[in-house]
Amino acid sequence: MKENKSENSLLIEGRNAVLEALRSEKPIDKIFVQDGCQDGSVRTIVREAKKRDVILNFVDKERLNHLSETGRHQGVIAYGAAYEYASVEDMLALAEKKGEDPFLILLDNIEDPHNLGAIIRTANLVGAHGVIIPKRRAAGLTAVVARTSAGALNYTPVAKVTNLKKTMEDLKEKGLWFVCADMDGDVMYDVNLKGPIGLVIGNEGEGVGRLVKETCDFVASVPMKGEIDSLNASVAAGVLAYEILRQRLQ
DSSP states (O other), rough: OOOOOGGEEEEEEHHHHHHHHHTTOOEEEEEETTTTTOOOOHHOOOOOOOOHHHHEEEEEHHHHHHHHHHHTOOOOOEEEEOOOOOOOHHHHHHHHHTOOEEEEEEEEOOOOHHHHHHHHHHHHTTTEEEEEESSSSSSSOOOHHHHTTTTTTGGGGEEEEHHHHHHHHHHHHHHOOOEEEEEEEEEGGGGGOOOOHHHHHHHHTBBBOOOHHHHSSSEEEEOOOOSOOOHOOOOOHHHHHHHHHHHOOO
């Protein structure tokens, strides 16, 4: 995923600053370390990052210079999340508190922060209890995401998980079933979307990954009549999420 400084609200530069951020348990999305750095402080950062399962990227000095805003990165730059991440358990607790069947939206390979923000906004409007994203190949909770969500990020929990497929399997044991969006699926109006449900959305280029798709119980498609054959991911999420809401209100 191409890094864009303007899309990351918290840029932490320098060894001491990054180490303190890790030790204070601030939400860190990823850390860039200069390849070849073997100093004690860098080794400590790498060890702490692995302990917290933070993504590590080893890059050359030129890349770090490009990412740096201060010019004093000391071979280490971290990207922190703009907002705290929730847990999947928080989402299930929210559904229980509201006396509703859980309704979760899971995103596979959504790397555009504008799409993520728009989906969080939709999730709030349709009454979803949370959005789940994977740690890798996914946009994090940056300032752009917060702005695009139009305030929804303050109300709709977002969880970041290591393995989307494993998370789905765990949720299945708690009674949820999963539907993913794909052009090859049954038309969404013909699919029963009631009950405890997880809606899985992939990016418009590759769609939902094979392993995640195989873990889904159903595949639903959005009917289309135009000349092109794919929807923007956030639009597809919106259309399907509102069909789920429509069926839940019946």
